[in-house]
Amino acid sequence: MAEETKACPEQETEVNTGPAAEETEKADEKQEKKKKKEKTEKVPKADYDRLQAEFEAHKQQYLRVLAEYDNFRKRSANEKTGVYNNAVSDTVNAILPVADNIDRALAQENASAEDMKKGVEMIANQFKACFEKLGIREIGAVGEPFDPTIHNAVAHIDSEELGENVIAAVFQKGYMLGDKVVRHAMVQVAN
Numbered sequence: 001m002a003e004e005t006k007a008c009p010e011q012e013t014e015v016n017t018g019p020a021a022e023e024t025e026k027a028d029e030k031q032e033k034k035k036k037k038e039k040t041e042k043v044p045k046a047d048y049d050r051l052q053a054e055f056e057a058h059k060q061q062y063l064r065v066l067a068e069y070d071n072f073r074k075r076s077a078n079e080k081t082g083v084y085n086n087a088v089s090d091t092v093n094a095i096l097p098v099a100d101n102i103d104r105a106l107a108q109e110n111a112s113a114e115d116m117k118k119g120v121e122m123i124a125n126q127f128k129a130c131f132e133k134l135g136i137r138e139i140g141a142v143g144e145p146f147d148p149t150i151h152n153a154v155a156h157i158d159s160e161e162l163g164e165n166v167i168a169a170v171f172q173k174g175y176m177l178g179d180k181v182v183r184h185a186m187v188q189v190a191n
Contacts, residue, residue: 090134091134094130094133094134095127095130097126097130098123098126098127098130101119101122101123101126102123105119105120105123131175134177135177135178136175136176136177136182137175137176138173138174138175139151139173139174139175139176139181139185140167140170140173140174140185140186140187141167141170142167142168142169142170143162143166143167144166144167145165145166145167146165146166146167146187146189149181150174150176150181150184150185151167151174151184151185151187151189152174152184152185152186152187153187153188153189154171154186154187154188155169155188155189156188156189156190156191157188157189157190157191158190158191159190162190163190164190164191165189165190165191166189166190167185167187167188167189167190168187168188168189168190169187169188170185170186170187170188171186171187171188172185172186173185174186
């Protein structure tokens with residue numbers, strides 16, 4: 001029996017390797033890490049004050065940069081609006097004389113068909129002059145080579161007189177402002 005009593009205390013002191021033991025070990029590790037962290041978090045008062053001052057300086061700098069960016073954004077939006085308004089105003093000023101001439105032509109009561117035709121031709125020439133002043137040029141003329149980037153082919157014909165991919169007819173003129181197409185020319189292409 002003496003041997004049996006010796007066996008019992010040994011069994012009681014064995015290390016338990018089940019899930020409860022793993023949880024206990026993890027809890028102990030967490031407590032040790034927490035104690036180490038608390039020790040390292042203690043910063044001398046002078047260093048804490050210095051770090052706090054640096055933080056405040058960076059925060060103020062960040063707020064100034066943020067305010068400057070906001071002011072820049074607002075200023076840019078105002079400039080963009082101003083440029084757009086100036087462009088529209090310049091365009092309207094260039095076209096107003098044409099509108100005035102159309103009103104004068106419509107006010108004529110005793111005009112003959114010949115006079116009306118001559119007046120419309122003068123207004124068309126005035127429009128062309130306005131477009132030139134604004135930097136707008138016509139694109140799409142009969143005999144020009146077809147370019148799909150500036151022309152819109154709506155029909156095609158077979159013609160031996162015209163070469164291949166040549167504009168045979170223009171249904172609607174196109175216009176360009178610099179390198180930008182304002183309106184594509186609607187054309188008929190010969191194949």
